[in-house]
Amino acid sequence: MFNAIIRFCGTDVSRNTIGIIGMGEIGRTYARFMHRGFNCRILYTGPREKPNDVDAEFVDLETLLRTSDVVSIHSPLNEATTCMLNASCFALMQPHAVLINTARGGIVDQEALAHALASGQIAAAALDVTVPEPLPLDHRLYDLPNCIVVPHIGSATVATRHRMVDRAVENLIAGFISAILPYPVPTR
Template identity: 50%
Template sequence: MSRPRIYISRMIPERPLTLLREHCDVHIWQEDTPPPAEEISAQVQQADAFLSMLTEKVDRALIESAPSLKVICNYAVGYDNIDIAAATERGIPVGNTPGVLTEATADQAFTLLLAAARRLPEAIAYVQNGEWKTWNPIQLLGQELHGSTLGIIGLGRIGCAMARRAKGFGMRILYHGGGGCAEEVGAEATSLENLLRESDFISLHTPLTDKTRGLFGAEQFAMMKRSAILVNTARGGIIQTDALLQALQTRQIAFAALDVTDPEPLPADHPLLDLPNCIVAPHLGSATHATRTRMGEMVADDLLRGLRGERLEHCVNPEVYT
């Protein structure tokens, strides 16, 4: 009896990879860059299971071209890169990695917030460029977290983890959307407009949906404080990039700290990368050894479940089982 064939569109940690190789014929794209669309198409057409990354577009055409495909798992908590309706019509369950990356992503968000508030990138460059001559009482003054207001868009798992960190720093917390931990962290529900006007820091933790795509544009930036710092570790498409660029160039807002962008990655010559009031990280929200390994274990387990005809433990379209 032939072993099922799995296509993986990027290298993953060794432990989950070993688990998959014990049960399946595994084919992996070995490069650090995303595979070309024609490579994905050729491989998925022959595959029984597909382990996709958030950079891969798993659209209706790809799904319908793969007659043997039984299960798809996304190496991410988000799945806006997958046509869920098309997969569901084919009876293909789609898995993801919820929960496991919550703390790591909140760490990244708070790291970006702190770096922006205390002007760390600018300060490091100041020293490296030989500009540090003496101590100065008005040199590189940043913003204080204690007593300031953090606005969280999306008080879900990661938003709550972010709120717990903010509470420890003595910040007032406003939120719009979600709210399961509001009482625990002392967060106040408010309208989006009021959150924008009152917050010193705004952190995005909402999924990318039709409703949230382009949520932050020129109108929203105009409502924010000129001293406001915007942090995004969710999805780049929540922010209208051109509007953000203009808001930063005109100092409509003070700073943006981004772990995600639209497009992603940004071209090397993109003007956002030249701004002194913007820092961009290469989508590192879940980038710890422990988290990425656990993500791999979750998707490996669900891929094997799907190949056995069993229900996925983490399934975004459970209606395939009805």
């Protein structure tokens, strides 16, 4: 009886090891939130070690994949990151690991991900970004019960949209009066 009930229980994120690929502003914000809010251990990887204003440990990609309970992608898409997470990466991950991609769809080899999910190589994936966007309705990822695909609508809440409008208006006003933009778009 207990096993039948436990099957419907989720997993707690508290005290997990969170692996962050890409420690820019979004990655650091996520790291702070997960460390302070859920007492998680934070690992991160990227092209170089960052000043540590977050309690996080810089590691190589292989260590991050082998050690993390959750792998969250926050990298830009470029030559070095295209299909960076592929079959060999999924083979390194723990069977209970979860992959989250809110960055760019092209960073993940989606066919390799579908295989890893279907075979139980990793536990689950949540994708806010795919290639293409949206995925065709007959794409294999939609059929997997351990994959959630929300094609670039993860930020579609009323409060988030209000903040986006407010910030855009503040930038417009600053631009019209030749002031410094309060929310500049990074140029790198």
